[in-house]
Amino acid sequence: DIQMTQSPSTLSASVGDRVTITCRASEDIVTWLAWYQQRPGKAPKLLIYKASILEGGVPSRFSGSGSGTEFTLTISSLQPDDFATYYCQHYISYPYTFGQGTKLEIK
Amino acid sequence: DVQLVESGGGLVQPGGSLRVSCVGSGYPFSHYSMNWVRQAPGKGLEWISAISNTGTSTYYADSVKGRFSISRDNDKNSLYLQMNSLRVEDTAFYFCARDITYWGQGILVTVSS
Numbered sequence: 001d002i003q004m005t006q007s008p009s010t011l012s013a014s015v016g017d018r019v020t021i022t023c024r025a026s027e028d029i030v031t032w033l034a035w036y037q038q039r040p041g042k043a044p045k046l047l048i049y050k051a052s053i054l055e056g057g058v059p060s061r062f063s064g065s066g067s068g069t070e071f072t073l074t075i076s077s078l079q080p081d082d083f084a085t086y087y088c089q090h091y092i093s094y095p096y097t098f099g100q101g102t103k104l105e106i107k
Numbered sequence: 108d109v110q111l112v113e114s115g116g117g118l119v120q121p122g123g124s125l126r127v128s129c130v131g132s133g134y135p136f137s138h139y140s141m142n143w144v145r146q147a148p149g150k151g152l153e154w155i156s157a158i159s160n161t162g163t164s165t166y167y168a169d170s171v172k173g174r175f176s177i178s179r180d181n182d183k184n185s186l187y188l189q190m191n192s193l194r195v196e197d198t199a200f201y202f203c204a205r206d207i208t209y210w211g212q213g214i215l216v217t218v219s220s
């Protein structure tokens with residue numbers, strides 16, 4: 001099974017900051033990677049798919065990059081709504097494993 | 108609008124069984140594969156099962172293989188997860204998801220004596 005490792009586990013930042021979350025796959029997943037945002041008590045929301053394609057309705061301050069085994073999610077200028085937990089997930093083959101999550105906290 | 112609504116959660120004793128359901132609307136249900144993902148309280152997301160659009164192919168995480176069974180009824184726009192031999196560690200919110208895009212609101216399954 002492909003393992004997904006996210007870093008950091010927790011990230012403290014302020015409104016207006018630029019932040020980057022990293023996701024590493026244990027083997028080549030080409031660009032079959034999704035990023036999700038989850039707020040407490042809510043279902044995950046798809047932000048980015050195929051590593052870099054923004055889902056419709058997602059603000060352009062979110063961007064994704066990478067291929068193979070190294071991927072990043074960047075938020076260019078943090079807004080109050082962005083403080084949540086973020087997950088990566090590969091979907092190249094089953095099982096579609098998730099990273100352990102990155103909790104983005106207000107500094 | 109795409110909607111996915113889970114039902115059937117609740118409290119069950121260790122070793123017991125439960126079936127959770129998910130009804131999809133707002134899209135051609137039979138055209139898409141479906142997934143179940145769970146999240147233990149305060150923990151991360153865990154993909155546990157998937158089924159192809161026709162139902163002919165099914166997939167499971169090792170943690171549930173042999174105990175859980177995924178199925179679908181395309182005539183009823185419904186997805187199911189039959190959970191047997193439940194353990195305390197199966198306690199979680201269970202989400203259905205249409206491929207990687209749309210998710211239900213989740214349903215809580217609690218396994219406790």
